[in-house]
Amino acid sequence: MxxxxxxxxxxxxxxxxxxxxxxxxxxxxxxxxxxxxxxxTTAGSPTRAADHTHPPGTQPHDHGSTTGTDQGVGTEPGGLSISSAGYSLAPLATEFPVGRPGQLQFQVRDAQRRSVTRFAVVHDKPLHLIVVRRDLTGYQHLHPTMAADGTWSVPLTLGQPGVWRAYADFTVVADDGSQTAVTLGADLVAPGDYEPSALPAVATSTTVDGFRVGYQGSPQAGATVPLTFRIDAADGSAPLERYLGAYGHLVALREGDLGYLHVHPEPELVDGQVRFWLTAPGPGRYRLYLDFQVAASVHTAEFTVTIP
Structure with a gap:
């Protein structure tokens, strides 16, 4: 039992x-x-959002600011706001006497209103400053210097009365080493009677400082297309030199809201010509500004283009 x-x-x-x-x-x-x-997916495998490539010539950008539905093209222009991506542009003064040399000073501040002092060097400079009157005349490409407290300074002369737009184009380096490319814009004022100039007619060639400059290509809204520029001197030769690390710099400003695009070319010349890849964010009239250097002297060729 x-x-x-x-x-x-x-x-x-x-x-x-x-x-x-x-x-x-x-x-x-x-x-x-x-x-x-x-x-x-397992840890360490890529997500779908990161599984893509950028077209040639695409600038550093935040993918959240693109207008393309699924291909990441049609990047919105920069410089439309004084604050973006957690950073703000803070000019110490915004009014300048007409035609007299002045000093533009400003800071870049973070979300806690602290002055930013760490910037990445992009095309030989930690910050590029573009100044233009709101009728798209008086273009200037300047490079301020920064003091230890983060205050930037640059000599500036506003040659005509009116409201001018200043664009600060820079890349911030965070404490963890990450980088954020930002373009901020602020208005400057030159008191006086403002008589806006009409935008010049559309043309694919122009003459500046004795150089004949022309381009081939048709910018399209929301698409990345090549623009190839040829620069010839009066004697037929114009040996281009690198300026700020490249054979040319192209700024495009949109009439109306003054949306800003800064495009850098392919690293080498193509049959002696400078090739850019431009992504226009939308239709409208644009003013193109091409900076190039010959014999240690920088020149700027300007064009009007209409994008349907």
Whole structure:
């Protein structure tokens, strides 16, 4: 009797163990099949949002600011706001006497209103400053210097009365080493009677400082297309030199809101010509400003283009 009584608990324990083991196995199998059916990723694998490439010539940008629906093209222009991406442009003064040399001073501040002092060097400079009157005349490409407290300074002369737009184009380096490219814009004022100039007619060639400059290509809204510029001197030769690390710099400003695009060319000349890849954010009239250097002197050729 005692032998039969002692054997019964052993059989119950065995049945319980088999039941629990079966349940555990079923859960594990179900979890594994669910992962396979869901196509889940493991740690370290790329997500779909990062699985793409940029077209040639694309500037550093925030993908959240693109107008393209699924290809990341049609980047919105910069400089439309005094604050963006957690940073603000803070000019120390915004009014300048007409035609007299002045000093533009400003700071770049973070979300806590602290002056930013760490910037990446992009095309030989930590900050590029573009100044233009709101009728798109008086273009200037300047390079301020920064003091230890983060205050930038640059000599500036506003040659005509009116409202001018200043664009600060820079890349901030965060404490963790990450970089954020930002373009901020602020208005400057030269008091006096403002008589806006009409935008020059559309043309693909112009003459500046004795150089004949022309381009081939048709900018399109929301598409990245090549623009190839040729520069010839009066004697037929114009040996281009690198200026700020490139054979040319192209700024495009949109009439109306003055949206800003700064495009850099391919690293080498193409049959002696400078090739850019331009992504126009939308239709409208634009003014193109091409900076190029010959014999240690920088020149700027300007064009009007209409994008349908």
């Amino acid at each position: 005692s032998d039969e009584t002692s054997a019964a608990p052993d059989r119950s324990t065995l049945r319980l163990a088999l039941l629990v083991g079966g349940l555990v196995l079923a859960v594990l199998l179900g979890f594994g099949l669910g992962r396979l059916n869901a196509g889940g």
